[in-house]
């Protein structure tokens with residue numbers, strides 16, 4: 001029996017006071033990841049602080065000077081189907097709809113999506129070593145069954161990947177995460193929010209104890225005309241990405257003026273290499289150009305016995321998604337072409 005107290009916070013200040021008094025307290029939003037981890041006996045919260053009653057973070061608002069502010073407590077479904085997202089940031093809508101199921105997206109929140117934990121099988125299996133679950137015990141995936149694991153940015157301590165779809169689009173769109181913590185407010189650019197495992201794989205991101213994500217800001221640049229999100233996975237729905245790609249392009253004729261490419265399913269964080277995007281500037285939007293960018297993005301990629309295929313799969317996905325981004329109107333809403 002795991003006794004715990006549950007409290008609803010009516011404001012950010014009240015939520016922060018709870019976590020100050022109870023440093024082991026955990027926030028809950030949609031609960032779709034937290035409750036799973038609890039049932040797997042991986043979390044044992046003694047105090048749950050429910051954020052859903054905190055007013056002010058349940059809306060999507062246009063920002064002065066362009067851009068949007070996505071409240072942390074807006075659900076993934078409400079975000080994906082919001083007219084401002086569908087019209088102005090369709091890449092984000094597509095990526096969210098490629099994830100989970102309708103039921104889960106109805107519960108899952110934007111803040112929680114950024115903080116979901118890896119789907120590495122060994123992390124979920126409390127009977128085997130895992131540095132992410134129990135630092136210093138070792139990584140069972142490195143010599144184990146590593147089909148879903150990282151090919152980029154891994155370390156000798158952890159080869160888990162970050163599983164979000166939404167975050168791959170947010171990385172490509174250069175979102176900014178707004179946080180309120182015990183020391184006040186701060187902003188973290190998306191590229192710096194999630195971290196590589198290094199020698200501290202238990203830490204997924206730059207949050208400090210008690211920090212609350214209040215919103216995610218999208219910059220004025222929308223990439224509403226040429227974009228695509230491609231998710232390749234073992235099952236066509238309700239499965240996490242083996243490799244995913246978010247591509248956003250600004251074109252003049254067939255020439256690329258600006259490009260953003262982020263990969264999911266390949267690293268401990270959404271993977272972006274700005275040099276790969278710069279390579280595309282001024283180039284024709286062709287398979288050859290996207291192939292050059294793919295080589296740059298995959299530079300240094302290292303596979304393990306069961307996931308070597310991901311390197312070639314990622315290269316092909318980048319090329320294919322670049323070409324798909326030229327004609328987003330040909331993609332059915334929410335549809336994912338099969339691999």
Ligand SMILES: Cc1cc2nc3c(=O)[nH]c(=O)nc-3n(C[C@H](O)[C@H](O)[C@H](O)COP(=O)(O)OP(=O)(O)OC[C@H]3O[C@@H](n4cnc5c(N)ncnc54)[C@H](O)[C@@H]3O)c2cc1C
Pocket residue numbers: 026027028029030031032033034035036051072073076098099100101104107108109110111112113114115116163164165166211212213214238239240241
């Ligand atoms: C069966 C299944 C399939 C899925 N498939 C996919 C998929 O294909 N693609 C995909 O991207 N995702 C997928 N997901 C993951 C899902 O998107 C996440 O579980 C969800 O986004 C988490 O949001 P939540 O609000 O439920 O978070 P919660 O479970 O409530 O919280 C998750 C974590 O975030 C913390 N937290 C929540 N909100 C805040 C906040 N505002 N500030 C600070 N801390 C906070 C909590 O303390 C907890 O540690 C799947 C989930 C399930 C269960």
